[in-house]
Amino acid sequence: MKTTEHISPTISKTKPHPLWRWFWLTFLVVSLTYAWYSFYAPSNEIKWAKNSTTIQKITNDSQKNTLIFFTGKWCSPCRIMKREVFADKEVAKEINSKITPVIIDIDDTNTKEIVKHYKVHGTPTTIIIDSEGKIIENILGKIEKNKFLEILSNLERNN
Numbered sequence: 287m288k289t290t291e292h293i294s295p296t297i298s299k300t301k302p303h304p305l306w307r308w309f310w311l312t313f314l315v316v317s318l319t320y321a322w323y324s325f326y327a328p329s330n331e332i333k334w335a336k337n338s339t340t341i342q343k344i345t346n347d348s349q350k351n352t353l354i355f356f357t358g359k360w361c362s363p364c365r366i367m368k369r370e371v372f373a374d375k376e377v378a379k380e381i382n383s384k385i386t387p388v389i390i391d392i393d394d395t396n397t398k399e400i401v402k403h404y405k406v407h408g409t410p411t412t413i414i415i416d417s418e419g420k421i422i423e424n425i426l427g428k429i430e431k432n433k434f435l436e437i438l439s440n441l442e443r444n445n
Contacts, residue, residue, distance in 0.1 A: 293443065300413055301406075314318050315438055326368070330368065330373040331374070331375070331378040331382070332374045332377075332378050332381050332382060332387050333382055333387065333419055334355075334388065334389040335386065335387065335388045335389075336388070336389055337376075337429055340430060343362060347435050349417045350385055350386050350417060351361065351384070351385050351386070351412070351414055351416055351417065351422065351441055352385065352386045352387075352415050352417075353381060353385045353386070353387045353388065353389065353394060353412065353413075353414050354388045354390060354400075354412070354414075354415065355387065355388070355389050355390065355403070355410065355411075355413075355414045356390045356392050356401065356404075356406045356409055356411040357389060357390070357392070357409050357410055358391060358392050358393050358409050359389060359391065360393075361385055361391065361409040361410060363409070363410055363427065363428040364409050364410040364428075366428060367429060370430070371378075371429060371430070371431045371434050372443060374431055376385060376435070377434060377435060377438075380435065380438050381438070384438065384441070384442065385414070385438070404421075404424075406425055407426075408427075410426075410427065410428055410429075411424070411425070411426050412424075412425045412429060413425075417442065420440065423441075425437075
């Protein structure tokens, strides 16, 4: 009679190399820092109008160009732009003195008509219109501070 011996696999209980601990700890810290950075948006000094139904009225009354910034609560590039561009004192001063700023949350049911009117399909979208309602600039995506200031200075030269 032949006997068969059953061989069971054994799990190795060796400790992982100490570098793996540092790797995962560093990965965790970097990930949490990036998540905080992506969603943190400080307050700014820009006098945003938030009522989208009055954009035409605001444009007609102010006789200034109007900046419309389309955003969403979930939009990470929007928050980065709010932090790096709109929170900057130089940008805030330029906007408040030369442009009427309006911020639009595309997820708000009251803004669906304006989102459709300007054909906004993604965020962040920055649209600048003149006092007659014609689109001067239509930019999809995040804009860096220097590029944004350049756009504002170009508006001055063209007026």
